[in-house]
Amino acid sequence: MPLHFLKTAKARTLSVKRVMRMTEEEAVAEFQKLRWPDTNGEPVCPHCDCPRCYNIRTRKIFKCSACRKTFSVTSGTIFHSAKLELRDYLGVIALFVNAVKGISALQISRDIGISYKAAFVLLHKLRESIDHARNGLKLGGEVEIDGAYYGGHVRPPNTGREGKRPDAKTAKTRKQCVLTMVARGGATVPVVVRSENTEEVLAATAKHLLPDTKVYADEHGSYDALHARYEMHRINHRLKYAEGDVSTNQAESFHSRMRRGEIGQYHRISGRLLHRYAFEMAYRSDRRRVDNGATYTELGQMALSHPVSREWKGYWQKRAPGIDKPPGVSGGAAATGGAC
Numbered sequence: 001m002p003l004h005f006l007k008t009a010k011a012r013t014l015s016v017k018r019v020m021r022m023t024e025e026e027a028v029a030e031f032q033k034l035r036w037p038d039t040n041g042e043p044v045c046p047h048c049d050c051p052r053c054y055n056i057r058t059r060k061i062f063k064c065s066a067c068r069k070t071f072s073v074t075s076g077t078i079f080h081s082a083k084l085e086l087r088d089y090l091g092v093i094a095l096f097v098n099a100v101k102g103i104s105a106l107q108i109s110r111d112i113g114i115s116y117k118a119a120f121v122l123l124h125k126l127r128e129s130i131d132h133a134r135n136g137l138k139l140g141g142e143v144e145i146d147g148a149y150y151g152g153h154v155r156p157p158n159t160g161r162e163g164k165r166p167d168a169k170t171a172k173t174r175k176q177c178v179l180t181m182v183a184r185g186g187a188t189v190p191v192v193v194r195s196e197n198t199e200e201v202l203a204a205t206a207k208h209l210l211p212d213t214k215v216y217a218d219e220h221g222s223y224d225a226l227h228a229r230y231e232m233h234r235i236n237h238r239l240k241y242a243e244g245d246v247s248t249n250q251a252e253s254f255h256s257r258m259r260r261g262e263i264g265q266y267h268r269i270s271g272r273l274l275h276r277y278a279f280e281m282a283y284r285s286d287r288r289r290v291d292n293g294a295t296y297t298e299l300g301q302m303a304l305s306h307p308v309s310r311e312w313k314g315y316w317q318k319r320a321p322g323i324d325k326p327p328g329v330s331g332g333a334a335a336t337g338g339a340c
Contacts, residue, residue, distance in 0.1 A: 005289050013293030019094045020087065027086040028060070031073045034300040045069065046076045078125040080308045088112050092122055093303070097296045100288075102261035102280065121312045126299065127276040129306040130283045139183040140210035145217050146251035147196035149175040150262055150278075151269045176271055178258065178278050179204050182250045188285050190254075190278035198222045205229070218248055254285050 005011055022030065032041035043053040045064035052065040061072045074082045079089055091112055095103055108119035152174030179191045179200065189208045193200035201222045206229075209215070215230045217223040218237050226232055233246045242249060258281040262269055269277050287295045 011291050013291045014094060014097070014296045016091065016094045016098065019090050022087045022090065024085055024087060027090055028073060030090060031086050031304070034297065035073060035077070035304040037301060043071075043073070046071055074304075076308060077304045078129055078306050078309050078312075079303070080313065084114065084118070088114070089122070090300070092119075093126070093300055094292075094296055096123065096126055097292050097299060099265075100284070101257060102265040102277075102284070104265050124273070124276060125309050125312055126303060127280045128309055128311065129303045130299070131276055131279040132306050133302045134187070134189070134279055134283065137187050137189050137208060138210055139181055139186060139189060139208055140213050141186065142184040142214045142216065143209060144182045144184065144248045144251040145180065145201075145205070145215060145223065146248045146255065147177045147179045147193075147220070147222075148255040148259070149177050150258065151175055151271045151274050174271070176274055178255070178274070180251050180254050180278075180282075181205070181208055182254055184250060188254055188282040190275075190282050192275040192278060196220060196222050198225045201226065202229075216246060216248055254282070257281055257285055 029041060032043065036042060036044050039051060042051065043055075043062045044051050045053055045062075045067060047069045048064060048067045050064050050066040053062045054065065055062055056070070059070075061070050063070045073086070074080055082089065092108055095108060095111060103123075105116055105120035105123055108114070108123060109116045112119065177193050177196045177200075179193050179196065181189045181191075181204070191200075191204040191208070193204065198221075202225055205215075205226060209230070211229070213230050214233070215223075215226055216233045216235070217226070218235055223232070223234070235241075235243060235246050235248060241247060258278065261277070261281055266277065287298075
C-alpha cells in the first residue's frame with residue numbers, strides 16, 4: 001500500500017532548522033526573492049516600478065535611479081517598519097506553514113523568543129494577507145455548502161449532573177456561523193455570518209458561486225431558497241451521511257479541522273477576528289497536499305505583496321483599529337484568540 005503524501009519526502013521540502021540557521025544577509029536575499037520573484041530578487045522601485053535601483057550598503061536600503069526615492073525590502077508591506085531580524089520573520093512563516101491545525105501566538109512567542117503581543121500581531125498580519133488574497137474567490141462546478149458555529153463561550157448552568165442541557169438558542173447567542181463552500185477538487189471559501197439563515201445564505205452564494213454551479217447541501221431549511229438559483233442536491237443526515245455522490249463530507253471535513261484548531265490551539269476565538277481564522281484554516285485545508293516548501297514560498301509572496309496593514313500598524317490597545325464590531329456583538333477586547 002503506497003504511503004500517504006504527507007509521509008513521503010516530497011512533502012518535506014522545507015525545514016525550520018535551515019531557515020533559522022540563515023545569516024541576516026541570506027535572510028535579506030530570501031526576502032528579495034520572495035518580494036520580487038519576477039526579477040529573481042533584483043529590487044524594483046515600489047513608487048514608480050523602475051527596475052534600475054542600486055543598493056546603499058551603509059543603510060541596508062535601495063535607491064531608485066528614476067524617482068530618487070529610497071526604500072527597503074520591507075517597505076510598503078505588512079513587515080513595514082520591521083523591528084525584528086528578517087530571519088525571525090522567515091522563521092515565523094515556516095512555523096506557521098508547518099503547523100497542520102494552526103499555531104498559537106504563545107507558541108510562536110516561545111519558539112522565536114519575542115513577546116506575546118509581537119507574535120499575536122505578526123500572526124494576524126499573515127492571516128490578513130491570506131484573507132486579502134482569497135477574499136474574491138468564485139467557485140463553480142460541484143460545490144458543497146455547510147455551516148457551523150464558532151467563537152464565544154456559554155457556561156452551562158450549575159444544576160448538577162442531572163441538570164438539563166443549555167437551551168440551544170441561548171448557547172448560540174455569542175457564537176457566529178462560518179458558512180463554508182467547498183468546490184470538489186477546488187478551493188474553500190468561508191463566510192462568517194450571524195446565523196445560518198436564508199438571507200445570509202443567499203447573499204454568500206451570490207457573491208462566491210457561479211450561476212451554473214451544482215450545489216450539495218443538507219436538509220437545513222436555509223438552503224431551500226437555493227433551488228431557484230442552482231441545481232440542488234440534498235442529503236438527509238438523520239438517515240445517512242452520503243447517497244452516491246450526494247454528500248457534504250468535504251465541507252464537514254473543513255469544519256472538523258477548524259474545530260480542532262479552535263479547541264486544541266486557539267481555545268477561544270474573538271468574534272471580530274473569526275473571519276481571519278476561518279480564511280487561515282481554509283488556506284491550510286486547500287494546501288494540505290502541497291509540499292511545505294511551496295506553501296512557504298507562496299505565503300511569503302502573499303505577505304510581501306500585501307500593503308501596509310491598517311489594522312495592526314501603529315498604536316492599539318486591546319482593540320485593533322479598523323476592525324468593526326459585528327452586529328449583535330457586545331463590547332470587549334478584540335485582541336483575543338490564539339492565546340494558549
